[in-house]
Amino acid sequence: MAAGIRVDPALVERAVLELAMEGAHGETGVWRTVYSPEWVAATDRYTAWCEEAGLRVHRDAVGNVWGRLDGTDGGKAIVSGSHLDSQRPGGRYDGALGAIAALVAIRTLKERFGPPRRPLEAVALCEEEGSRFPSANFWGSRAITGAIAPDDPETTHGYDGESIAEAMRAVGLEPERIPEAERDDLDAFVELHIEQGPILEQSRLPVGIVNAITGIRHYVVELRGTANHAGAFPMDLRRDPMAGAAEIISGVVATAHRMGRPAVTTVGRVVVEPNGPAIVPEAVTFTVDARHPDPAARDALYAKHEALMREVAARRDLEISWHHTFDQVPLTCDPELVRLLEEAAANQGVPSLTMASGAVHDTQRMAARCRVAMLFVRSKDGRSHTPAEFSSLDDCVAGIEVLAAALHALAY
Amino acid sequence: MAAGIRVDPALVERAVLELAMEGAHGETGVWRTVYSPEWVAATDRYTAWCEEAGLRVHRDAVGNVWGRLDGTDGGKAIVSGSHLDSQRPGGRYDGALGAIAALVAIRTLKERFGPPRRPLEAVALCEEEGSRFPSANFWGSRAITGAIAPDDPETTHGYDGESIAEAMRAVGLEPERIPEAERDDLDAFVELHIEQGPILEQSRLPVGIVNAITGIRHYVVELRGTANHAGAFPMDLRRDPMAGAAEIISGVVATAHRMGRPAVTTVGRVVVEPNGPAIVPEAVTFTVDARHPDPAARDALYAKHEALMREVAARRDLEISWHHTFDQVPLTCDPELVRLLEEAAANQGVPSLTMASGAVHDTQRMAARCRVAMLFVRSKDGRSHTPAEFSSLDDCVAGIEVLAAALHALAY
Numbered sequence: 093m094a095a096g097i098r099v100d101p102a103l104v105e106r107a108v109l110e111l112a113m114e115g116a117h118g119e120t121g122v123w124r125t126v127y128s129p130e131w132v133a134a135t136d137r138y139t140a141w142c143e144e145a146g147l148r149v150h151r152d153a154v155g156n157v158w159g160r161l162d163g164t165d166g167g168k169a170i171v172s173g174s175h176l177d178s179q180r181p182g183g184r185y186d187g188a189l190g191a192i193a194a195l196v197a198i199r200t201l202k203e204r205f206g207p208p209r210r211p212l213e214a215v216a217l218c219e220e221e222g223s224r225f226p227s228a229n230f231w232g233s234r235a236i237t238g239a240i241a242p243d244d245p246e247t248t249h250g251y252d253g254e255s256i257a258e259a260m261r262a263v264g265l266e267p268e269r270i271p272e273a274e275r276d277d278l279d280a281f282v283e284l285h286i287e288q289g290p291i292l293e294q295s296r297l298p299v300g301i302v303n304a305i306t307g308i309r310h311y312v313v314e315l316r317g318t319a320n321h322a323g324a325f326p327m328d329l330r331r332d333p334m335a336g337a338a339e340i341i342s343g344v345v346a347t348a349h350r351m352g353r354p355a356v357t358t359v360g361r362v363v364v365e366p367n368g369p370a371i372v373p374e375a376v377t378f379t380v381d382a383r384h385p386d387p388a389a390r391d392a393l394y395a396k397h398e399a400l401m402r403e404v405a406a407r408r409d410l411e412i413s414w415h416h417t418f419d420q421v422p423l424t425c426d427p428e429l430v431r432l433l434e435e436a437a438a439n440q441g442v443p444s445l446t447m448a449s450g451a452v453h454d455t456q457r458m459a460a461r462c463r464v465a466m467l468f469v470r471s472k473d474g475r476s477h478t479p480a481e482f483s484s485l486d487d488c489v490a491g492i493e494v495l496a497a498a499l500h501a502l503a504y
Numbered sequence: 505m506a507a508g509i510r511v512d513p514a515l516v517e518r519a520v521l522e523l524a525m526e527g528a529h530g531e532t533g534v535w536r537t538v539y540s541p542e543w544v545a546a547t548d549r550y551t552a553w554c555e556e557a558g559l560r561v562h563r564d565a566v567g568n569v570w571g572r573l574d575g576t577d578g579g580k581a582i583v584s585g586s587h588l589d590s591q592r593p594g595g596r597y598d599g600a601l602g603a604i605a606a607l608v609a610i611r612t613l614k615e616r617f618g619p620p621r622r623p624l625e626a627v628a629l630c631e632e633e634g635s636r637f638p639s640a641n642f643w644g645s646r647a648i649t650g651a652i653a654p655d656d657p658e659t660t661h662g663y664d665g666e667s668i669a670e671a672m673r674a675v676g677l678e679p680e681r682i683p684e685a686e687r688d689d690l691d692a693f694v695e696l697h698i699e700q701g702p703i704l705e706q707s708r709l710p711v712g713i714v715n716a717i718t719g720i721r722h723y724v725v726e727l728r729g730t731a732n733h734a735g736a737f738p739m740d741l742r743r744d745p746m747a748g749a750a751e752i753i754s755g756v757v758a759t760a761h762r763m764g765r766p767a768v769t770t771v772g773r774v775v776v777e778p779n780g781p782a783i784v785p786e787a788v789t790f791t792v793d794a795r796h797p798d799p800a801a802r803d804a805l806y807a808k809h810e811a812l813m814r815e816v817a818a819r820r821d822l823e824i825s826w827h828h829t830f831d832q833v834p835l836t837c838d839p840e841l842v843r844l845l846e847e848a849a850a851n852q853g854v855p856s857l858t859m860a861s862g863a864v865h866d867t868q869r870m871a872a873r874c875r876v877a878m879l880f881v882r883s884k885d886g887r888s889h890t891p892a893e894f895s896s897l898d899d900c901v902a903g904i905e906v907l908a909a910a911l912h913a914l915a916y
Contacts, residue, residue: 289736306735310781322770322793323718323862324701325886327761334771338753345747349739358734359746360783362776369722369791369829371772371889379781381734417781450735474737477783 094504095439097496099200101489107192108488111137111176112184121181121479122188125224126231127155127259134176138191138216145199147214152273154235155218155265161198163210163503168279168462170208170502172197172495173215175232175454180223183481185286189469189488191216193284197496201504208503210279217454224259225250233457235273245270278462280429280502283455284495285466286483290474291353291447298487299444299494300468301433304385306354306450307422309394311380313340313401316411319366319374330372334364336408337376343400344380348393354448355393357382385422385448423456426463429498433465436497442490451476467491506916507851509908511612513901519604520900523549523588524596533593533891534600537636538643539567539671546588550603550628557611559626564685566647567630567677573610575622575915580691580874582620582914584609584907585627587644587866592635595893597698601881601900603628605696609908613916620915622691629866636671637662645869647685657682690874692841692914695867696907697878698895702886703765703859710899711856711906712880713845716797718766718862719834721806723792725752725813728823731778731786742784746776748820749788755812756792760805766860767805769794797834797860835868838875841910845877848909854902879903 114134115124124130135157142149142159150158157176160169174190194214201208217232219225228248234240245257245267257267292300317331341359348357361379382397384390405412430446437444447468455464469491472482526549527542529535536542547569554561554571562570569588572581586602606626613620629644631637640660646652657669657679669679704712729743753771760769773791794809796802817824842858849856859880867876881903884894 287736288733289738290741291736291738294741308735312781319890320886321700321863321888322772323720323768323795323864324699324703324888325768325862326701326703326765327757327768328765329702329706329886332757332770334753334774335757338750338757338771341746341750342754345739345744345750353738353740356735356737356739358744358782358784359750360734360776360785361779361781362746362774362788363779364772364774367773367775369724369773370770370793372770373772376774381782383735450737451733452735474732474741476733476736478731 093435093439093501094497097440097493097500099196099489099492099496101485103196104192104488104492105485107196108184108189111188111192115178117181118479120183122178122184123181124178125180126177126219127263131177132263135216138176141195142214145195146202147198153265153269154232154273156232156236156273157216159195159214161202161208161212163208165209167210168277169211169213170499171213171215171278171281172283172499173217174283174285175217175220177219177221177223179221179477181479182477183479185481185483186476187220189286189483190284193492193495196492197499200496201500205500205504210503212499212503220454225256228256230454230457233454235270236275237457237460238274239457240270275461281455281458281462281464282429282495282498283453283466284491285453285468286476286481287468287471288451288476289471292445292468292470293474295445297443297445298470298490299437299442301430301437301444301446302449302466302468303425303430303446304448305423305453305456306383306385306448307387307390308381308383308418308420308452309416310418311414312377312417313380313414314375314377315405316375320372322370322372325372331409332372333376333410334373336404336410337378339404340401341378344397347396348382351393354450355384355389356450383450387422390422420452423459425465429463429465432501433467433494433498436501437494440493440497442494467495505847505851505913506909509612509852509905509912511608511901511904511908513897515608516604516900516904517897519608520596520601523600523604527590529593530891532595534590534596535593536590537592538589538631539675543589544675547628550588553607554626557607558614559610565677565681566644566685568644568648568685569628571607571626573614573620573624575620577621579622580689581623581625582911583625583627583690583693584695584911585629586695586697587629587632589631589633589635591633591889593891594889595891597893597895598888599632601698601895602696605904605907608904609911612908613912617912617916622915624911624915632866637668640668642866642869645866647682648687649869649872650686651869652682687873693867693870693874693876694841694907694910695865695878696903697865697880698888698893699880699883700863700888701883704857704880704882705886707857709855709857710882710902711849711854713842713849713856713858714861714878714880715837715842715858716860717835717865717868718795718797718860719799719802720793720795720830720832720864721828722830723826724789724829725792725826726787726789727817728787732784734782734784737784743821744784745788745822746785748816748822749790751816752813753790756809759808760794763805766862767796767801768862795862799834802834832864835871837877841875841877844913845879845906845910848913849906852905852909854906879907
């Protein structure tokens with residue numbers, strides 16, 4: 093394995109800053125939703141950089157931009173990349189850094205080692221966040237893996253009401269041709285992404301190597317009791333869904349905390365009916381987002397949560413119902429790729445930690461078609477999905493050098 | 505004390521049903537906000553009934569309707585009544601029953617015993633609920649007790665934006681003349697009202713005698729932490745205001761429950777920022793409505809709540825702040841009037857319970873000018889502020905007979 097692969101920090105810095113100009117929001121924010129003029133401009137810029145680096149560019153049917161460096165031996169492609177769309181607003185690094193990293197790594201390898209044996213591709217994916225079309229997460233990676241149903245484009249609607257098919261046509265894409273974006277010639281996908289959490293920062297390490305991506309379930313839980321006068325109804329006769337919800341929320345948070353890292357459970361959303369200060373509520377609806385990357389631990393976490401919800405509702409004589417709005421099984425990354433990334437980090441002299449991802453990523457989708465792994469770059473204060481997200485240039489460069497070393501080992 | 509005072513059930517039933525036609529909402533509901541056409545029609549009807557009963561009618565400067573039966577000896581007036589305005593929607597009984605009760609009781613006494621020694625007055629008060637002008641609760645009783653400031657009419661705004669002064673002018677009242685509504689010639693005020701809670705029903709008793717009205721404090725509590733990614737941020741590093749809020753809500757509810765009747769604490773309103781299922785919230789704001797009719801117990805309840813809020817916030821490293829939007833001291837009813845009502849119930853053969861009111865009432869305001877007490881009539885399922893509120897005709901009649909007996913003892 094090659095050691096001492098260095099990338100040009102100035103190249104990385106310029107790319108991050110220039111890409112952030114497309115959809116710039118305030119001083120450090122980015123507001124770049126899929127198929128918007130800002131997103132189109134970002135893909136144009138990415139295309140130009142690929143061409144500048146001597147890569148063959150292909151924009152596929154959903155708008156993913158591919159930059160390819162052919163391999164002398166042919167075969168299935170080694171791919172890296174991430175998404176160009178952002179939260180509303182997000183920051184400069186979430187997604188964008190991974191697309192830039194792939195391009196910079198391949199350009200660096202080409203300049204230093206010439207053409208690879210195996211084809212290398214950088215990809216800028218579209219609509220990972222679902223920030224314009226809330227049910228269209230992973231639109232780009234779903235197209236590549238054949239996971240967009242024929243009627244999805246017309247039935248997937250944005251916050252403004254328009255279908256994603258209309259938005260595609262507005263930027264010159266033909267929804268009917270989405271199946272053409274599918275790929276069956278991929279060997280490996282390695283995505284570099286900011287961590288979005290504080291674990292690397294706490295560990296004082298610049299880079300993480302992701303060996304698993306968490307399983308997630310989103311519960312929507314509704315507790316119903318009886319609305320009553322806050323003054324005239326004694327405590328012992330109430331059927332108060334707020335008291336039940338508070339007990340469940342305390343309990344699920346404590347369960348995940350006690351189970352220990354990487355278990356996480358979050359209640360981020362609560363809606364109360366009628367939500368008046370002097371009325372015992374009729375109903376409290378809340379979400380429970382519970383995650384664990386280990387399949388058995390995940391099942392145990394969910395079982396504990398559900399047992400608590402049932403027990404509290406029964407004891408407090410409340411009606412309870414729940415459904416899942418999202419249920420994704422954990423992904424174990426390819427052990428060979430993980431080992432390769434660990435070795436690359438060691439060879440490059442980059443201290444790293446092998447860890448699970450608590451966030452979802454395009455990588456999970458890509459796993460349907462090829463072996464996958466990920467690299468994390470340290471996030472300041474663990475923040476993301478905000479203009480305040482930040483990763484230092486040193487950390488970005490360290491991550492890209494590990495990526496380049498791994499791509500070198502795979503393709504040369 | 506006279507025993508065997510009987511009122512005509514048909515008169516009570518007809519009055520309840522006819523008054524409910526003004527602002528009828530669905531089958532059993534009433535939507536009658538102050539100074540609306542429905543409210544004007546209800547006051548017209550009440551005026552006509554007073555005249556029919558041979559009472560001298562006076563509409564005061566805020567729109568309270570008074571029906572007076574002069575006393576042969578003169579002196580300060582013995583008054584009963586309640587409010588004609590409703591929730592949006594409310595039911596047929598909350599307020600309306602007390603206005604009807606006063607009129608029916610005085611009419612019954614007049615027909616059976618002739619003119620009293622002391623003046624007797626029935627009053628239909630305006631805007632107790634604050635359901636059109638949220639900060640105008642007790643508008644009618646505040647006018648009577650001189651508790652409306654000169655600029656209140658212009659600065660008190662309704663949900664639709666108009667000032668209460670405009671609404672008064674639209675029905676022919678002059679806000680400048682509000683001071684003329686003040687009374688300094690009242691001796692006693694006895695308000696009959698539905699219980700709005702389940703205590704009488706649980707005790708299988710038709711009537712309650714109110715010896716105290718609860719003290720209430722409304723806290724608005726804001727807990728601030730740090731918004732973070734629900735997946736990537738470990739439990740042990742979070743500053744999660746939702747977890748803190750849940751612990752506080754569970755705790756305050758448990759404290760009031762453990763303190764026992766009549767302590768009550770309610771969290772009826774919760775607002776979460778940003779309220780997304782996959783984001784650890786930045787802030788959770790919630791109300792705490794805490795009530796106790798005993799001044800010392802009330803202070804103890806509040807102290808326990810505040811100690812818990814401080815402790816949870818400090819332990820979880822959350823910023824906490826709170827303010828009061830409402831803080832009303834408890835009212836102890838006049839012991840002489842309470843004893844008189846208990847004796848009247850016993851003489852009438854009406855089983856009763858002496859109890860505190862957990863709800864606020866015009867009576868609290870009237871206490872500034874005269875001695876006060878209240879009568880409660882059993883509420884089906886303890887419900888109020890809903891079209892489903894119901895009190896049986898038998899219970900209403902029993903309550904009015906106790907009221908009439910007490911007014912007889914006071915005025916004859």
